[in-house]
Amino acid sequence: MAIETPAIQRSTRQLALVLAAVQASGREHPTAEAVFARVRRVLPRISLGTVYRNLQRLAADGRIGIAHVGGRSARYDPTITPRDHCLCEQCGRNEYEATPTPGGSVRAAKRAGHQVRGHALVLFGRCRDCTRAA
């Protein structure tokens, strides 16, 4: 009953470089623009549209994660395993990352019949440096 084709994926230089750019960014969680800038250093003619398309594809394939935290632009994440993040409201950097301790909330959600596929814990505040600067 599989009506739709598996949609095989061609391996292009652009796709590989977009993935590499996200992975190389470490815990920075780059925006699409940042990935664009990085890939451009190698492929000057790449377009922003292509970057978005590849980011979406990689996310759909579960190779990277997309996080919509606080700001207006999405951020892309090389790790797919659930992680907690700690964002600085001032400089926007991700200061800290750890494997999560979901605790009671996940259990409660499951009890409510929810099929939990993942979660994201985001902490808001100020990093050490910005606290000092203020």
Place this chain on the structure above:
Amino acid sequence: MAIETPAIQRSTRQLALVLAAVQASGREHPTAEAVFARVRRVLPRISLGTVYRNLQRLAADGRIGIAHVGGRSARYDPTITPRDHCLCEQCGRNEYEATPTPGGSVRAAKRAGHQVRGHALVLFGRCRDCTRAA
């Protein structure tokens, strides 16, 4: 040294209705558009711009919360106290809400010198109804 005026706030019908609309939405976490639609039933001439301005002001005053989860539009929250949410990826509803159990992550962040002002735990998955329908 207070150069800027405290910026006193006039109470207008629009402001009151925007707040009421967010509060009346319960745990739906309405978008700006939804708030707009609701207030419009009472004040047909209100503009979307005014809704956004009042939502921002209410958030700045700590009277409502703003959540940027998953989708492209922001969602507004009548509760300011930290809460965990459980979003359905299919229908978008918030299925469940609970006071959080921050656990080790908050402690770890504080240890790293971070000034934690709040947090948000979002669970992704499918609600009971959508799981059945699929």
Place this chain on the structure above:
DNA sequence: CTCGGTGCAAAGGGTTTGCATACAT
């Protein structure tokens, strides 16, 4: 009477998409 809030409409920024071409298979 004052000046902050409103309505309207246009601008803004991030993301998506249509189309002809280039290229992986």
Place this chain on the structure above:
DNA sequence: ATGTATGCAAACCCTTTGCACCGAG
């Protein structure tokens, strides 16, 4: 040779903003 991925640019959507008028204080 075939059809997918690309580059380019226009379209989209949500949100913000400039401006003249309105109305709370």
